[in-house]
Amino acid sequence: METVKGVAVNAEPGSRPVLIDGCDTISALFRLRCAQHPTRTVHREKTLGIWHSYSWGDWWDHARWIGLGLRRLGLRRGEVVQILSEDRKEWLYFDQGIQCVGGIASGVYTTDSAGQLAYLLTDSACRFLIVENEEQLDKFLDIPGGAPGVEKVVILDDEGLHGLRGDRFLFLPDLYALGRQEEADHPGAFETEIDRNRAEDVALLIYTSGTTGPPKGAMLTHENILAGMQAGLRALEVDEDTEQLCFLPLCHIFERNNSAYFPIAVRSTVNFAESPETVFDNLREVSPHVFAAVPRVWEKVFSRVTIMAQEATWTGRMVWGLALRAGFARADADIAGRRPGAGVRLAAWLADWLVFRNLRHMLGMNRLAQGISGAAPISPALLRWYAAIGVPVVEGYGMTENAATCTVNRAGANRPGTVGPAMPGIALRIAPDGEVQAQGPANFKGYWNLPDKTAETFTADGWLRTGDIGRLDADGRLTITGRLKDIIITQGGKNITPAEIESRLKFSPYISDAVIIGDKRKYLTALIMIDQENVEKFAQDHKVPFSDFASLTRTQAVQDLIRAEVDAVNREFARVEQIKDFRLIDILLTAEDEELTATMKLKRSFVERKHSHLIEDMYRPEGP
Incomplete structure (x- = not known):
C-alpha cells in the first residue's frame, strides 16, 4: 500500500483487489469516512438564499434511515431503485442508503418524458421509485397502465401534494420514520448489510443516452467505482480541502464520480448549485477549487467574455487584446513544455495583474486549481484560451462502460488536442481499424439483461471496445479523432x-x-x-x-x-x-x-x- 493525498491505496495502480484505506466497497469506505469525520462539513446547499452546511454524520444518519426504511418496505439485495430528482443532498443520501443495503442505485434524467421513465422502470424491474416533487410525480402518474411493477413511490418535497392519497405513495419523512423503526427492531442491521457487500456486486446502474437505440443499463460494480476513485486520487487536483460545485445530472457517471464518489475518497466538500440556470451565479459564490463541466458550459463562459470584450470601449478592447496576446504567448510556451522568455513572463504577469485576475474573480474561477472538461469533445483552441487567462482546464476521456475512467490531462502538463495519458491502472491500445480499446478494473460488468450486447462490447481477449477512433503519441497521450460509426x-x-x-x-x-x-x-x-x-x-x-x-x-x-x-x-x-x-x-x-x-x-x-x-x-x- 502507498499513501496518496493522505489516503492509503494499492501500491501498484490497477492491481486487485482495489483497496482505499483498506476498504473494497463504496459502502465500507463511506462508513469509514463518516466515522472518521462525523462533524466535518461534506455538503452545502442553499435554502431561501442562504447556504447551509451538512456533515458526514448527517449523511450517515439519513443514508442509514433510507436504507433500513427501504429494507422494511421489502427491498431485496440486487434490486434496482430509480431516483428522479435534480441534484441535491438527498440524491446522495439515497445513493449510499440503497447501496449500503445491497440495492442498486440508478438515476433518471429530470428531462425524461413519462414514456422514457416507463421504459427505465420496466427494463430495470424497479419496485421502488424516488421522485423529487409534484412535477416529477406527474410523469409517473402519466405512464399508461400505471406502471404496475412499482410498489412504492417516495416523494422528497410535499409542496402541492398535501392531499395526495394512496398506499403506493410515501413522503420522505415517513421513510425516515420507517428506517428508525427498523433500526430499533434490528440494531446493527445497517452495518451488517454493509459487511455483506462484495467488490464484484453491482452498485449502480447507469443508462446510456440512447443515441443509437433504446438506452442500455451499464452495470458498475463497487470495484469499478473504487478503481475510478483510486485513479482520480492520483491524477486529479483534489484533496481534503477542495471545494466543488455539483450541477451536472447525478444520473450521469461523470458527475456521479465528481460529486458522489471522489469526495468520499478524498474527503472534499460538495456545494450543490440551486439549479442548472443559476450555475454561473453559484460558481461566483462558491469559487471552487475544482470545477467539472461539459464543453457546452466552458463554451458559454468563453462566449460571454468574448461578447463583453467586443462591447468594451476602444481603450478596453485594446487592453484586452494586448493582455490576451501576452496570455497566449505564455500559454503556448507552457503547452510546448518550454520555459517562456523573460519578456513573455513580464508581459504575462502584467496582463494577469491588470486584467485576468479580475476576470477570474468575476467568473468565480479565482481559486480554480483544475477545471475538467468531459462527456464530449472540446475545441483545443478553447483550452488554449482558458490557459491564456490563467484558468487551467484539462480534457479527460471516458465512457459509462469504464466508469468514466480512462485518460485525463494534468494541470501541470496539459496538451490541448489530446485527452491526456491513461489514468493510473488503465491500459490503452489502438486496434488495427483505429479503435481505442481499454483494459483495467474500471471496466464495467456488462449491460443489464443484455448478454449479447455485453459480448459485443468486449474483444475476445477481454478489452473494452470504446467505439472511438484515436491515436497514441510517443508520450502515451491519446487523441480522439471521432467515432467509428460516424x-x-x-x-x-x-x-x-x-x-x-x-x-x-x-x-x-x-x-x-x-x-x-x-x-x-x-x-x-x-x-x-x-x-x-x-x-x-x-x-x-x-x-x-x-x-x-x-x-x-x-x-x-x-x-x-x-x-x-x-x-x-x-x-x-x-x-x-x-x-x-x-x-x-x-x-x-x-x-x-x-x-x-x-x-x-x-x-x-x-x-x-x-x-x-x-x-x-x-x-x-x-x-x-
Whole structure:
C-alpha cells in the first residue's frame, strides 16, 4: 500500500483487489469516512438564499434511515431503485442508503418524458421509485397502465401534494420514520448489510443516452467505482480541502464520480448549485477549487467574455487584446513544455495583474486549481484560451462502460488536442481499424439483461471496445479523432472524421453545436445550431428585425454571420474537409428535446432523420 493525498491505496495502480484505506466497497469506505469525520462539513446547499452546511454524520444518519426504511418496505439485495430528482443532498443520501443495503442505485434524467421513465422502470424491474416533487410525480402518474411493477413511490418535497392519497405513495419523512423503526427492531442491521457487500456486486446502474437505440443499463460494480476513485486520487487536483460545485445530472457517471464518489475518497466538500440556470451565479459564490463541466458550459463562459470584450470601449478592447496576446504567448510556451522568455513572463504577469485576475474573480474561477472538461469533445483552441487567462482546464476521456475512467490531462502538463495519458491502472491500445480499446478494473460488468450486447462490447481477449477512433503519441497521450460509426466516406472515397471540424465550429461564440453531413455525398455540409443569447444580441446591436427564434435564423444578417464563421473554419482544413453549404436548425433545442442528450450533445442520427429536408435541400442538383 502507498499513501496518496493522505489516503492509503494499492501500491501498484490497477492491481486487485482495489483497496482505499483498506476498504473494497463504496459502502465500507463511506462508513469509514463518516466515522472518521462525523462533524466535518461534506455538503452545502442553499435554502431561501442562504447556504447551509451538512456533515458526514448527517449523511450517515439519513443514508442509514433510507436504507433500513427501504429494507422494511421489502427491498431485496440486487434490486434496482430509480431516483428522479435534480441534484441535491438527498440524491446522495439515497445513493449510499440503497447501496449500503445491497440495492442498486440508478438515476433518471429530470428531462425524461413519462414514456422514457416507463421504459427505465420496466427494463430495470424497479419496485421502488424516488421522485423529487409534484412535477416529477406527474410523469409517473402519466405512464399508461400505471406502471404496475412499482410498489412504492417516495416523494422528497410535499409542496402541492398535501392531499395526495394512496398506499403506493410515501413522503420522505415517513421513510425516515420507517428506517428508525427498523433500526430499533434490528440494531446493527445497517452495518451488517454493509459487511455483506462484495467488490464484484453491482452498485449502480447507469443508462446510456440512447443515441443509437433504446438506452442500455451499464452495470458498475463497487470495484469499478473504487478503481475510478483510486485513479482520480492520483491524477486529479483534489484533496481534503477542495471545494466543488455539483450541477451536472447525478444520473450521469461523470458527475456521479465528481460529486458522489471522489469526495468520499478524498474527503472534499460538495456545494450543490440551486439549479442548472443559476450555475454561473453559484460558481461566483462558491469559487471552487475544482470545477467539472461539459464543453457546452466552458463554451458559454468563453462566449460571454468574448461578447463583453467586443462591447468594451476602444481603450478596453485594446487592453484586452494586448493582455490576451501576452496570455497566449505564455500559454503556448507552457503547452510546448518550454520555459517562456523573460519578456513573455513580464508581459504575462502584467496582463494577469491588470486584467485576468479580475476576470477570474468575476467568473468565480479565482481559486480554480483544475477545471475538467468531459462527456464530449472540446475545441483545443478553447483550452488554449482558458490557459491564456490563467484558468487551467484539462480534457479527460471516458465512457459509462469504464466508469468514466480512462485518460485525463494534468494541470501541470496539459496538451490541448489530446485527452491526456491513461489514468493510473488503465491500459490503452489502438486496434488495427483505429479503435481505442481499454483494459483495467474500471471496466464495467456488462449491460443489464443484455448478454449479447455485453459480448459485443468486449474483444475476445477481454478489452473494452470504446467505439472511438484515436491515436497514441510517443508520450502515451491519446487523441480522439471521432467515432467509428460516424466516419464519413464521401463519393470520392475520402474518409473523414467530423468531430474535429464540429469542434472547431463550436469555438465560435455564435455556434453552440453542429453536425457535419457528407456520407456517400460529393461534399460536406453542416446542420448548425446557433447560440441564442449571442446571436440575439448581435441582431439587436445591428438592428436586425426578428419576431422569434425561427425568424432570427432566417434573417440574411444571421445567415451571413454564420457563413463568415464557417468560412473561417474552412481555411483551417483541406479542400475535401471544407463545408460547402449549411443550414440553421430553426428550433431552439433544450435537454427536453429528443435531438439532445441530457448532457447537451446532439444525437447525430436523430438530427439527420428529423431534419432530412434541410439536408436534401443542400444537395439539390443546382447546389454547390
